[in-house]
Amino acid sequence: MKLITAVIKPFKLEDVRQALEAFGVAGMTVTDASGYGRQKGHTEVYRGAEYTVDLVPKVRLDIVVADDVADGVVNVIVDAAKTGKIGDGKVWVTSVDTVVRVRTGEGGADAL
Amino acid sequence: MPDLSAGDTAWVLTSAALVLLMTPGLAFFYGGMVRSKAVLNMLMMSFLSLAIVPVVWVLWGYSLAFDGSNGGIVGGLGMIGLDGIGVESADVLGNVPDFAFVAFQAVFAIITVALISGAIAERATFLGWSIFIVLWATIAYFPVANWVWGGGWIAELGAIDFAGGTVVHINAGAAGLALALVLGKRVGWPKTPMRPHNLPFVMLGAGLLWFGWFGFNAGSAVAADGIASAVWVNTLVATSAAILGWLLVDVVKNGHSTTLGAASGAISGLVAITPACAFVSPIGAIIIGLVAGAVCALCVSLKYRWNYDDSLDVVAVHLVGGIVGTLMIGFLATESFTGDPELEGLFYGGGLELLGKQALAAAVVIVFSFVVAYALGLLIQRTVGFRVSEETEVTGIDLEQHLEAGYELTPATGPSRGHAVASASTTQEPGSVNQ
Numbered sequence: 001m002k003l004i005t006a007v008i009k010p011f012k013l014e015d016v017r018q019a020l021e022a023f024g025v026a027g028m029t030v031t032d033a034s035g036y037g038r039q040k041g042h043t044e045v046y047r048g049a050e051y052t053v054d055l056v057p058k059v060r061l062d063i064v065v066a067d068d069v070a071d072g073v074v075n076v077i078v079d080a081a082k083t084g085k086i087g088d089g090k091v092w093v094t095s096v097d098t099v100v101r102v103r104t105g106e107g108g109a110d111a112l
Numbered sequence: 113m114p115d116l117s118a119g120d121t122a123w124v125l126t127s128a129a130l131v132l133l134m135t136p137g138l139a140f141f142y143g144g145m146v147r148s149k150a151v152l153n154m155l156m157m158s159f160l161s162l163a164i165v166p167v168v169w170v171l172w173g174y175s176l177a178f179d180g181s182n183g184g185i186v187g188g189l190g191m192i193g194l195d196g197i198g199v200e201s202a203d204v205l206g207n208v209p210d211f212a213f214v215a216f217q218a219v220f221a222i223i224t225v226a227l228i229s230g231a232i233a234e235r236a237t238f239l240g241w242s243i244f245i246v247l248w249a250t251i252a253y254f255p256v257a258n259w260v261w262g263g264g265w266i267a268e269l270g271a272i273d274f275a276g277g278t279v280v281h282i283n284a285g286a287a288g289l290a291l292a293l294v295l296g297k298r299v300g301w302p303k304t305p306m307r308p309h310n311l312p313f314v315m316l317g318a319g320l321l322w323f324g325w326f327g328f329n330a331g332s333a334v335a336a337d338g339i340a341s342a343v344w345v346n347t348l349v350a351t352s353a354a355i356l357g358w359l360l361v362d363v364v365k366n367g368h369s370t371t372l373g374a375a376s377g378a379i380s381g382l383v384a385i386t387p388a389c390a391f392v393s394p395i396g397a398i399i400i401g402l403v404a405g406a407v408c409a410l411c412v413s414l415k416y417r418w419n420y421d422d423s424l425d426v427v428a429v430h431l432v433g434g435i436v437g438t439l440m441i442g443f444l445a446t447e448s449f450t451g452d453p454e455l456e457g458l459f460y461g462g463g464l465e466l467l468g469k470q471a472l473a474a475a476v477v478i479v480f481s482f483v484v485a486y487a488l489g490l491l492i493q494r495t496v497g498f499r500v501s502e503e504t505e506v507t508g509i510d511l512e513q514h515l516e517a518g519y520e521l522t523p524a525t526g527p528s529r530g531h532a533v534a535s536a537s538t539t540q541e542p543g544s545v546n547q
Contacts, residue, residue: 047372
């Protein structure tokens with residue numbers, strides 16, 4: 001099993017979610033996040049003061065899927081989240097040893 | 113002496129109630145601008161003014177402001193406890209009872225003191241602020257009210273201030289600057305952004321202030337007449353123009369039209385039109401509003417350049433706005449509104465004399481109020497303490513000073529502040545068991 005983590009622009013969340021649902025992904029965990037990559041932050045002027053905004057608001061998705069669909073899911077996320085502008089985000093894939101469904105105690109791919 | 117007028121009396125009493133509402137309005141205007149951990153303390157600073165000033169006013173404030181004028185500096189002590197004022201007396205104005213005048217002037221004192229609190233938001237001790245209210249009102253506010261409205265030297269000089277540009281706004285603004293310097297910067301300022309936690313409160317407060325300000329300005333006619341009506345129109349249109357002026361600077365300089373800018377712009381226009389409202393035409397009022405909105409908007413960044421933490425911009429809005437309005441009388445006053453050929457501004461062919469008088473009055477009030485507030489601030493700081501501890505400030509002054517939080521948002525993990533034990537007011541029987 002693979003854990004796919006994506007950090008994307010917040011306004012793309014709904015597009016990505018719908019694309020994943022259409023692809024057949026059964027669930028996900030979404031978290032508000034903030035951070036920066038090569039985009040870095042930007043400066044804002046508010047009430048006469050200039051602020052450096054280092055951490056830009058993002059949304060983080062965590063999805064666990066079976067090994068054979070991981071690449072497909074990554075492609076779906078990348079396609080749906082892309083605007084072509086700086087700050088579109090990152091997607092990465094991690095191997096997962098065990099998953100257990102709390103309600104039934106099922107383990108492994110059955111729990112997904 | 114004119115006859116007692118029911119219409120005038122009704123308007124003055126109504127205006128007094130309108131002006132009273134400004135202080136809770138100010139509490140919300142300021143309360144929304146602080147961080148969430150200090151909202152209750154900010155509201156309380158205004159409410160403390162509501163609690164203390166009327167008592168002081170009745171005991172000795174009214175007497176110091178309006179019992180004659182000794183040397184043009186301060187009133188006497190003959191009306192301590194409102195001594196000599198009866199239900200029937202109408203000696204001050206003739207057309208309204210003295211008690212109505214006492215009421216109307218009392219609410220001005222309340223709001224003026226409360227205005228100062230924005231300069232020292234999130235970090236003043238409750239005791240220090242309480243003492244400051246009593247002392248500053250006594251030493252600074254009552255005398256300055258006497259100078260302008262009680263027949264003191266500014267009135268003698270011939271400088272004009274219809275509803276309180278010097279007495280209220282320059283006075284409070286200069287005191288705010290002094291206290292901001294005495295108390296010092298908040299922990300983390302200016303590196304940590306300290307943005308308003310509740311802008312809807314700020315807008316609500318600005319709206320209430322605007323509403324109440326019609327009592328403040330039009331009520332200052334102390335009659336339900338044509339002057340009050342003209343003042344009403346000027347107060348409306350100057351404020352609108354000031355919102356436009358501030359937002360213009362916001363957009364051109366910073367790229368966004370902010371709600372905080374709209375709210376502050378409204379207040380800056382109200383401040384600037386306050387001294388001038390009965391002396392200028394509505395066109396003059398629009399000019400004053402536009403100038404005040406733009407100038408005050410440009411002045412909010414001064415505190416970063418000169419490194420003083422005037423937290424909620426009392427200086428940029430009230431001191432600067434008060435100066436703008438007080439001085440612009442010297443340009444825009446017109447005989448058709450002042451009713452006096454002597455009171456004509458530069459733009460209407462008057463000389464420099466009126467402008468000079470206005471500038472002198474403003475300058476003296478700035479220096480006097482600043483010095484008094486600075487000295488009182490130091491005195492309080494070195495005796496009972498005026499600034500909360502760093503721990504209190506960082507943790508949140510609401511919880512530390514008032515044992516309350518503005519927003520009790522219970523987390524999913526359960527109550528954040530302990531569990532109920534036996535009710536504190538119930539005496540437990542020996543051996544009884546808490547359920």
